[in-house]
Amino acid sequence: MEVLPLLLACSLLFTIATPIRDIADACTSQINGFAHLNSSGVHLTLHHPQSPCSPAPLPFNLPFSAVVTHDEARVAHLASRLASNDDASSRRPTSSLPLLHGGHRKNKASVAASLASSVPLTPGASVGVGNYVTRLGLGTPATSYVMVVDTGSSLTWLQCSPCSVSCHRQAGPVFDPRASGTYAAVQCGSSECGELQTATLNPSACSRSNVCIYQASYGDSSYSVGYLSKDTVSFGSGYFPDFYYGCGQDNEGLFGRSAGLIGLAKNKLSLFYQLAPSLGYAFSYCLPTSSAAAGYLSIGSYNPGQYSYTPMASSDLDASLYFISLSGMSVAGSPLAVSPSEYGSLPTIIDSGTVITRLPANVYTALSRAVAAAMAGAPRAPTYSILDTCFQGTAAGLRVPAVDMTFAGGATLRLAPRNVLVDVDDSTTCLAFAPTGGTAIIGNTQQQTFSVVYDVAQSRIGFAAGGCS
Structure with missing residues (x-):
């Protein structure tokens, strides 16, 4: 091979590799410093759904028509929530559920048999396409999980082993409550269990062992059903004990490859409201574009x-x-x-x-x-x-x-x-x-x-x- 073509080839390879290496370096720094707690509050790195640095990115070839379709479902659900005070029928349970991964249709009874005597499911809004993601630490010892961030939701939940009914594919391992020394299931008579109706717009249920069951449902029949739980939530070296969240046993729908969802709405069970007594009743964010740059989510003073x-x-x-x-x-x-x-x-x-x-x-x-x-x-x-x-x-x-x-x-x-x-x-x-x-x-x-x-x-x-x- 002649020297000149070889030099050109090497130059071209360097030109292509340099931006990739720059992106990789930027992403590494984002991952290494993804969360910390200091005197001004909790600070998390926030990623666009299609950022090359996202820990659970959506496909780059996802057509924008899919984004619009799911956006319409979310908007329709938000509108139905506002109309529900005038139309109680909008909260009636649905009589059908999506297909299981094997293609076999399941009904409410199969979910109920796994968790409780009755777990009705209702439709809501998709949270898998237009939302930003970050990482959250959970358990003792702490493990980080990729989570969707949503100002329109209250209850924080993530997929939990053994996923007794179904789990969608996620980035990283599924949370195992048995591996956490600070995990506890929440009993049905607790005030937090009573708060689920306003947090999820769905009634709670009770397992045969008196554990509180939540049901979070979204627009295109996406949903999570599982046990209301509490554990230690952590951000870098900072941690907060007795954090209430949903430990999902049946999680299906358009959640990307996230482990679950962080709720920031105005409700006692949202992550924001649970941390606010310690950090202050304010949170801020910057939503980045789809470039390699990151945004942030901060809870506390500003x-x-x-x-x-x-x-x-x-x-x-x-x-x-x-x-x-x-x-x-x-x-x-x-x-x-x-x-x-x-x-x-x-x-x-x-x-x-x-x-x-x-x-x-x-x-x-x-x-x-x-x-x-x-x-x-x-x-x-x-x-x-x-x-x-x-x-x-x-x-x-x-x-x-x-x-x-x-x-x-x-x-x-x-x-x-x-x-x-x-x-x-x-x-x-x-x-x-x-x-x-x-x-x-x-x-x-x-x-x-x-x-x-x-x-x-x-x-x-x-x-x-x-x-x-």
Whole structure:
């Protein structure tokens, strides 16, 4: 082989290998410092669902249509939760369950026979596609597990050995309660067992040995059923005893390769509320993009001076969710041509697991028209699922107007192109908003790279630009 081609080949190999090595080095540093506890609280590394550094990544070839489909299921469930106060029938048990891995259909009786005399299951919202993941330590000695992070859920749960009915595939070993010196099952008469109805919107059940059984169910028939338990939860060298969580024995659905879910909602059983008496009633996060960069989740004190705030809106529709009030939007500095009252026509949730922001229909129509007018020179592309304002190209390659979202109290999200448009494939990008006639939701595409603080103690939510990349 000639010397010159050999040198070129070596150069090409080095060029390819260097970015891979850089990514590997960045990922190693994220893993090594994934969690710690200091005087300001608990700090966890947060990963985008499709980040190359994610400890349980989703497939890179996952079509965006799948993301949208599951996003719709989540939104529908959130809307049904708000409507459930007016329609008790929305909580009736379903009469069918998904297939077992062998293709054999099971019913409620098979679950009940394994755990209790009666464990009804109800549908809810998928948590496997749009959510971010982190690691949590559990047990004594502590082992870390990859967990989905969700501000719209309360109960934290993970898959537990022996998985007496079913476990989905996860990254790393399944938690074994017998290997933890601090594990304990929770009895049926405990106050925590009584709290499950409000935490999961499903009734608890009781095993033959008087152990409390939880059932957490989600939108497309994804669910986890198991024993309410307590153990020591740890973050680096810091730990908290008597943490209540679900030890899942039947876990099926779209949870990716995570071990389970961390709940951050306003409920006594959420991770946040259990740690808050020690750390403070506030948590913050920065949701990273799908690059190798990481974001963070912190529970405890924060720097209040860096944020602009909007009050948490009061709502008796669902006390566990986080509501805020959208008060205005502008495109390229010009306010949308809608009445101010249109922004508050629907209850508005801020949610870490919804991908596409849902706006009241009239607000969305005005936004779509204004963005399309500002991008008049960009070739249009066909509608993509629920996204009807699409362009040829990518968000990074187009001239995208500045879009501002303003909330009650004056807090403003000044959206970069990556927060305005979402690339649905290699040649098409769409406005990352959709209309709704039910519940308005501020999704995670608009929150990416912002530091967002949930200050429950002062009933406010704050935003700061440049929290992560």
